[in-house]
Amino acid sequence: MDKLDLVGIGIGPFNLSLAAQLDDVRDVKYAFLEQKAEFAWHPDMMLPGVELQTSFLKDLVTLTNPTSKWSFLSYMVSQKRMLDFMNADFAAVPRREFAAYLKWVADHLGGLLFNNAVREVEFDGNDFQVRSDNGTYVARNLAIGIGKPAFVPGWARHLPVEKCFHTSQAKSRLPDLHGKRVAVIGGGQSGAELVEYLLGGNDGNVEEVLWLSRRDNFEPLDDTPFVNEYFTPGYADIFARLHDSRKQELMSRQKLASDGASLSTLKSIYQLIYRQRYLDEGNVIARLLPQREVFQVQHDGEDFRIAARNGLNQDVEFFHVDALILATGYETALPEFMAPLRPRLEEGVSGAYRLDADFRACWDGPADRSIFVQNAGRIDLGIFEPQLSLMAWRSAKIVNALMGQNVFDLDQNRPIVDWVADGTHVADGAVVQAWG
Ligand SMILES: Cc1cc2nc3c(=O)[nH]c(=O)nc-3n(C[C@H](O)[C@H](O)[C@H](O)COP(=O)(O)OP(=O)(O)OC[C@H]3O[C@@H](n4cnc5c(N)ncnc54)[C@H](O)[C@@H]3O)c2cc1C
Ligand SMILES: NC(=O)c1ccc[n+]([C@@H]2O[C@H](COP(=O)([O-])OP(=O)(O)OC[C@H]3O[C@@H](n4cnc5c(N)ncnc54)[C@H](OP(=O)(O)O)[C@@H]3O)[C@@H](O)[C@H]2O)c1
Known part of the structure; x- marks a missing residue:
């Protein structure tokens, strides 16, 4: 097998978003590996009438790439039910509808390999060796998007x-x-x-x-405008620079914004x-x-x-x-397949990885070999992190870091709320000293 630029492990919404964003990037070789036979979004919680807790515009791509063919609206048009959807005027989109959209993307996007559980990841000094049920993939970078295991007390x-x-x-x-x-x-x-x-x-x-x-x-759920500011890149950039103890304190106070x-x-x-x-x-x-x-x-x-x-x-x-x-929720844990790399990873406040603002795990490997991780950094990076809200922005950020250039323009307007006095304009990737 050829060496890849990136192997994605797991195909839930978050890595699917990354794959959808990569579809618009040239000269990058990647594969995403999923243990299930086909895409399915939390199928055992698909009870009658359940609804999305987020706007359908916070889909796989739209926040940063509204002309992508993998948007929710593009799906609606492909199904020829855009006007019916508008007339239905759902206060919240049925989760079944959003899951069908995600599956449609997964069924049409290239580079996604199902029936392909990852068993072990090693680093050979140069590259990652990803051993799955279907063979070994060699890659310069990883994107781990395996969700969270159930928390059983x-x-x-x-x-x-x-x-x-x-x-x-x-x-x-x-x-x-x-x-x-x-x-x-x-x-x-x-x-x-x-x-x-x-x-x-x-x-x-x-x-x-x-x-x-x-x-x-x-x-x-607190879904009011100023609380929703926590789910913006401007706030995320500021939060990422706080000290661990402050992050933990804020996280428990912000719980109802997401949970x-x-x-x-x-x-x-x-x-x-x-x-x-x-x-x-x-x-x-x-x-x-x-x-x-x-x-x-x-x-x-x-x-x-x-x-x-x-x-x-x-x-x-x-x-x-x-x-x-x-109904006791989910936990963050280092997956079994990462056991060979455990001694090389820095442990974060969430108990698994320590993530930087580009969603990269801190480790002692070469600087040009990255382990991107999604849905494991709620305390490191903010309350938005396990939610759908910013997934398109996060995957665009990962693409920029992977490619070493601003493929996506992620500069933001000044936040509506002045969270910090000098928070006039936070350029993407700006790194300032940590604040206490
Ligand atoms: C029922 C439910 C509804 C939710 N609804 C919302 C909502 O409306 N709005 C919102 O913002 N957030 C919502 N969330 C929170 C969050 O957005 C979802 O949990 C989301 O699915 C997280 O995406 P993910 O890609 O990280 O993980 P997952 O969706 O869990 O996907 C991970 C994938 O990785 C695969 N995998 C795991 N291990 C391996 C391995 N070793 N090899 C290969 N594949 C592997 C799994 O089979 C799975 O398909 C919801 C959560 C739940 C539980
Ligand atoms: N429709 C949707 O969009 C949808 C559907 C399902 C889930 N989700 C999202 O997915 C995420 C996970 O939701 P979740 O409901 O599975 O988990 P959760 O929000 O983490 O809730 C777990 C609950 O279990 C409680 N708990 C844990 N141990 C307990 C004990 N020993 N005794 C009594 N209570 C105990 C927790 O209490 P404490 O709060 O005190 O810890 C909390 O109330 C959330 O962000 C949620 O919004 C979305």
Whole structure:
């Protein structure tokens, strides 16, 4: 096999965006490797009616390359349903629609290789050797875009998997819950979508749904204009230069900008409960339990006994259910295939890589050999990092760094908010000293 300029590992939206941007760049040889047989975006969370939390204009390319043929609008035109889409006037685009767009791009773009799980990456002193199920690829640079593994809390790891599963397996496992008492643990959007689904009587009714969340309440996504400034290149450039401790502090305060539940989902849940309680519609019992941190679950072969601390009065409370759904989110971890390179990588605050502002992992290899990483730098680089919002900008930035030239013009206007006094105009790639 010829030596490549770049091997991408994983084809989710983020590396797909990078591949779509590279499609407009000449004289670059690349391949993207994906373990699945075909593109699929979180298929086990594709429940009826679920919506995108971001504008469809924040697609794979538009932010930096609006004339690319891989935009969402280009997909709409190719499907001949642009006017119908406009007439439908969705407040939020159905996730199924956006997933179909992503799949359309993946089906038509060159350089994407499926059924190709990566098992090991080594560096031979000159190049990366990427060993996959289909052979070894040699490349000057890597782009890791493998998403995040599900976070399964320690207290759940010994529980029977057919009755205790993570939301990332939801669709495959839900049919077994008919007639059961089910606890959904976690108050983010995944938990909210599962609760909405179960209360709606989908797939045959469950008997009872308990929704436990550690958060103070069932809190909404903050999608207001000034909070959305966190999802701009101007703010990202400033955030990247802060010290680690300040980044961590800000990250917990900004959590609801990315991890709150959509207002439409929360309203729907409330209305389902109202209809059940006052209008005799539906017969699934709902118990809403915020400020409950689950710390132990016992299973006696039939029942699960959940022990949770109530953050309001500090009591320990117990709940009995037949099944558990872990809506406990995702974690950042160095993948197994990177084990040979682990000693050469600098560890970041997220617990895996330390990333620079060009999304490059800091390592002790040659400066002209880069390991770009997407979706592993929320604390290093900002709250935008695991979200779709800036993916087109990020992949354009990666292309510029890879090519060593400004293929894409990423200079920005002065941010609307003066985050720092000298933040008049942040040129792409400008590096200033770290601020405390
Ligand atoms: C249900 C859900 C809905 C979301 N909706 C939104 C939203 O509306 N707006 C928003 O901004 N954010 C959203 N997010 C957050 C984020 O945008 C998504 O998680 C997004 O899919 C992240 O893209 P990714 O490419 O990093 O990872 P993924 O989509 O997880 O894709 C990673 C790919 O890498 C592959 N892979 C893994 N290991 C290997 C290997 N060793 N070899 C080869 N391939 C491998 C996987 O099979 C997978 O296909 C959502 C998250 C979830 C869970
Ligand atoms: N429609 C969509 O667009 C969509 C759908 C799904 C997901 N997403 C996105 O994907 C990302 C991940 O979402 P997610 O909901 O899967 O994960 P998440 O936002 O990280 O939520 C995980 C939840 O689990 C809680 N938790 C963890 N351990 C707990 C315990 N022991 N007891 C009680 N609660 C516990 C967390 O509490 P703390 O907050 O206190 O840690 C949090 O409420 C988010 O950015 C989300 O917006 C989007």
